[in-house]
Amino acid sequence: MNKTTSLKEVEKRTYMSYHQDGLLDIFVGVYVLLFALGILLMTVTDFSTWFVIPAIFPAIMVPIWVSAKKQITMPRIGYVKFRSRGANRLMAVFLGLMVSGLGAFAVFTFASSQGWALTLRNLIISNGMIIIGIGAAAISSLFAYTMGLKRLYAYGLLTLALFFTGQFITIPFEYFLLTIGLVIIINGSVLLMQFIRKYPLPQGDEVNVEKPL
């Protein structure tokens, strides 16, 4: 009997159950879509402030997401507060990504004066789409593993496949992002509809089904 694994499975199942509503997908999809629109509008109209929208979106996303959870999810399946251990793990993933990003930025800056790094930079630039695809797939997989949400692996795979294709055909980068954002939003919306159908709101007194303890 492996109780450690079993407890982890229960924890992951709880996470999955809490995120089966598709709200997370919709918000991630909207973010990717805004990011793509920001780039698209910047290139089309040269109106660079559009790029600010995806940058400030996370700040306004959290209260909206919490409110959506309160209005849609909690009345249907109840409320759960996860232990800080899980939140710490996610924070560690975020920090790891930030450090990796800073490291990559440092290497990129350093590259201008060093021969070997310059070659590396040129290699990155010439294979940009594949590298971004691999990076996005890795980040998705990391979150999928940490949160136990298997569909994030699929999003990662989709991103990798599209960006890999993008390396060989001349379609602008932002159109691939638009496609990914739309696919994630559509999937999130389907999940949300399934969730609402599966867990209808309790009618009238059914809300008070708890027997006196």
Add this chain to the structure above:
Amino acid sequence: MSKNPSNLKNIDRLIHEPTRLMIMTQLYVVESADFLFLQHQLQMTPGNLSSHLSKLEEAGYVEIVKEFIERKPHTALELTKKGRKAFREYQQNLKQVFSDLPK
């Protein structure tokens, strides 16, 4: 297995009951949850869940906070320190029982 399976005597029977074990396990992996979430997660009827919760509350393993949120009754549940300790001990004791069994 030891000739006298004394480890079995250490098994907490209150936790060992399957339904209560499910409740304890579910509450152990989260910080807190409400009655509705637990009911959905464990697929239990309200009556069954509340009767087991009462027993766990009596033993001091579960803290039940009843409150009103936006004029709706809300029951928040969480394991107490005693409950978490009891669950860990239960894990250890059960592990010991199985490790004592002959191969």
